Amino acid sequence: MTPRNEQYERWIAQKILAARQTTTIGEAGKTGTWRTIRPVLIPEKCLVVKSGKPTCHKCWLYCPEATVSRSIPPVFDYDYCKGCGICATECPTEAIQMVPEKEAPSCAETIANAGGNADA
Numbered sequence: 001m002t003p004r005n006e007q008y009e010r011w012i013a014q015k016i017l018a019a020r021q022t023t024t025i026g027e028a029g030k031t032g033t034w035r036t037i038r039p040v041l042i043p044e045k046c047l048v049v050k051s052g053k054p055t056c057h058k059c060w061l062y063c064p065e066a067t068v069s070r071s072i073p074p075v076f077d078y079d080y081c082k083g084c085g086i087c088a089t090e091c092p093t094e095a096i097q098m099v100p101e102k103e104a105p106s107c108a109e110t111i112a113n114a115g116g117n118a119d120a
């Protein structure tokens with residue numbers, strides 16, 4: 001595997017941030033209906049949950065559907081999450097697991113396990 005280039009990564013992050021200024025949730029419709037697997041947070045591994053500070057949020061940054069909240073813990077909006085897995089790939093600590101829909105815990109359960117609030 002090719003090692004990641006820091007300068008290139010920064011450039012990509014800037015491009016994504018610029019794009020995120022115009023991306024809004026639900027732009028492509030209810031993309032949650034496309035999903036066969038869903039992201040589930042493993043709070044013990046999540047940097048913002050562990051630190052209690054908004055230190056990472058790469059999942060929020062890279063999600064192409066803007067369905068991850070920038071909260072503690074990060075919360076997925078399953079009405080619009082299409083299950084692409086980008087958030088799980090970009091998470092530096094493997095704190096997001098992609099789980100088949102049938103085996104997935106409910107959203108409320110996930111938030112409760114992370115010690116968060118559904119309104120966050």
Ligand code: SF4
Nearest residue numbers: 046047056057059091
């Ligand atoms: S990218 Fe991973 S570690 Fe960072 S906030 Fe999201 S779930 Fe937590």
Ligand code: SF4
Nearest residue numbers: 063081082084085087
């Ligand atoms: S799997 Fe992750 S990156 Fe993809 S749409 Fe859902 S929350 Fe966003």
